[in-house]
Amino acid sequence: MSARMDEFEAKLQDILNTPWDAQDARVVPKTQDVKQKDGAKRVEATYLYADLADSTLLSKKFKAEFAARVIRSYLRIAVDCIRAKGGHIRSFDGDRVMGIFIGDRRRNDAVEAALNIQWVVDKSLNPLIKARLEKQSLSWHVSQRCGIDDGSTFIVRGGARDNSDLVSIGSAPNIAAKLSSIRGESGNVTITSRIYNFLFDHNKTAKNGESMWKKRGESAVGPHIVTTYSSGWRRTP
Amino acid sequence: MYPSVETSVGEIFSAPWNITDGRVVPTSEDVVLKNGGKRVTATYLYADLADSSKLAQTLLPETTAKIIRSYVNTAARILRHCGGEIRSYDGDRVMAIFVGEKKNHNAVRAALGLEWAVAEVIRPALKSTWSDGDNFYRIDHAVGIDTGEALIVRGGVRNHNDLISIGEAPNVAAKLSEIRSGQSTFVTDRVKDELDEQLLYYDGDKRIWDRVYGISVGGKSQGVHGTTVQWAI
Numbered sequence: 001m002s003a004r005m006d007e008f009e010a011k012l013q014d015i016l017n018t019p020w021d022a023q024d025a026r027v028v029p030k031t032q033d034v035k036q037k038d039g040a041k042r043v044e045a046t047y048l049y050a051d052l053a054d055s056t057l058l059s060k061k062f063k064a065e066f067a068a069r070v071i072r073s074y075l076r077i078a079v080d081c082i083r084a085k086g087g088h089i090r091s092f093d094g095d096r097v098m099g100i101f102i103g104d105r106r107r108n109d110a111v112e113a114a115l116n117i118q119w120v121v122d123k124s125l126n127p128l129i130k131a132r133l134e135k136q137s138l139s140w141h142v143s144q145r146c147g148i149d150d151g152s153t154f155i156v157r158g159g160a161r162d163n164s165d166l167v168s169i170g171s172a173p174n175i176a177a178k179l180s181s182i183r184g185e186s187g188n189v190t191i192t193s194r195i196y197n198f199l200f201d202h203n204k205t206a207k208n209g210e211s212m213w214k215k216r217g218e219s220a221v222g223p224h225i226v227t228t229y230s231s232g233w234r235r236t237p
Numbered sequence: 238m239y240p241s242v243e244t245s246v247g248e249i250f251s252a253p254w255n256i257t258d259g260r261v262v263p264t265s266e267d268v269v270l271k272n273g274g275k276r277v278t279a280t281y282l283y284a285d286l287a288d289s290s291k292l293a294q295t296l297l298p299e300t301t302a303k304i305i306r307s308y309v310n311t312a313a314r315i316l317r318h319c320g321g322e323i324r325s326y327d328g329d330r331v332m333a334i335f336v337g338e339k340k341n342h343n344a345v346r347a348a349l350g351l352e353w354a355v356a357e358v359i360r361p362a363l364k365s366t367w368s369d370g371d372n373f374y375r376i377d378h379a380v381g382i383d384t385g386e387a388l389i390v391r392g393g394v395r396n397h398n399d400l401i402s403i404g405e406a407p408n409v410a411a412k413l414s415e416i417r418s419g420q421s422t423f424v425t426d427r428v429k430d431e432l433d434e435q436l437l438y439y440d441g442d443k444r445i446w447d448r449v450y451g452i453s454v455g456g457k458s459q460g461v462h463g464t465t466v467q468w469a470i
Contacts, residue, residue, distance in 0.1 A: 042298070054455075055408070056405075056408045056412075056454060056455030057455045057456065059403050059404060059405065059408065060405060060455055060457065064276075064386075064387070064388035064403045064404055065274075065388065067388075067403050068274065068388055068390045068401065068403045071401060071403065072390065072391075072401070075401075092401070093325060093327040094325070094401055094402065094407065094411075095401075153298070154298030154299065154301070154302055156302045156306065167302070167305055167306070167309070167326075167328050167329070168328065169298045169301050169302050169305065170298060173328070174289070
């Protein structure tokens with residue numbers, strides 16, 4: 001097992017096993033936001049959304065304390081894999097995380113991050129959850145999907161005064177988000193032709209010569225007609 | 238660009254806690270704790286701008302940005318005005334948490350206020366800013382509200398903290414805000430049952446809420462009510 005996998009294993013063990021210090025609160029914890037500035041930037045970037053499936057079912061079937069561990073483990077995996085490939089995390093939204101990649105290798109970096117996420121989920125997180133739940137004769141399998149697209153976007157601050165966040169405007173973040181929410185279809189990562197056409201050979205074809213990607217039918221993603229490819233492959237980080 | 242995005246996001250996540258309205262707010266240590274969690278009985282409200290991907294495709298990004306910002310900005314201000322605490326932005330969507338005795342009343346009041354702002358302020362502003370504003374985009378949105386117990390924890394990524402709400406209410410509220418049926422506010426039975434006359438009837442005896450059928454979240458059917466009613470702030 002690689003050093004990175006050992007690291008993941010340790011982190012996940014920690015998240016899954018350390019007891020919560022949960023308290024009853026009558027007020028909502030508050031986050032203070034960035035000062036409002038009228039800045040805007042245009043950027044060529046690859047957007048990756050990593051989305052945990054079935055989180056509604058998860059929090060219904062299990063205690064919130066356990067659901068929180070699973071969600072946080074998944075976010076941790078996604079964030080670490082994205083950062084390891086040079087991606088920048090823009091925000092969390094509950095059970096999904098968005099990474100922004102820039103530079104010439106951005107499309108390949110994002111795809112490699114997605115393959116890594118699936119590896120860690122399969123090889124580390126799911127076995128740990130299985131071991132933990134088996135004692136109670138319960139089971140849960142984490143499934144997830146990454147959606148990736150590339151394009152020109154416009155990044156601005158979104159919020160009201162004292163409540164800012166960054167908003168990426170463009171088709172790439174929208175499409176990536178929609179692709180990550182595909183369910184009931186094989187594969188764990190779905191990309192557009194704007195990604196596929198730029199992939200290195202080793203990200204397109206497996207060592208045995210088999211194609212790693214399956215072309216999906218042309219489909220409407222919101223208002224966009226896009227050509228997309230899905231892969232069920234994974235790769236050790 | 239990227240250092241600055243990281244910096245600003247870092248600021249968002251690492252900012253200190255504040256005390257508001259004389260409530261007892263947990264100290265930052267409470268939440269900074271890696272395994273800290275807060276159990277709350279709260280009302281969750283999601284406000285979601287419709288068709289923003291269509292916007293991004295058909296308009297200049299500068300224009301799209303202005304429209305999205307006007308919505309998100311307005312929503313945040315109204316939600317806070319009504320006692321909500323903004324806890325999450327995701328592009329064109331805002332989430333607020335309401336606590337306390339009047340949490341359902343306040344959340345619904347905010348939703349009707351936001352519909353007023355969209356119909357009476359933002360739409361006219363769009364029209365007057367761009368002469369063909371009506372033709373290129375009719376701003377639309379939906380607000381979803383549910384109430385219940387939730388566990389609030391950190392996202393758990395060092396130096397980039399964010400809160401995650403785990404529970405049925407945040408999930409259901411998010412799903413309700415994605416309904417596109419012409420109505421602008423959706424609430425569950427659990428929320429409607431807690432409302433007083435003021436938010437059940439208008440003009441004396443006209444019902445504000447209509448039952449919405451066939452809504453199911455996570456495989457569980459939900460009693461949902463929707464309305465087009467607006468109420469100025």
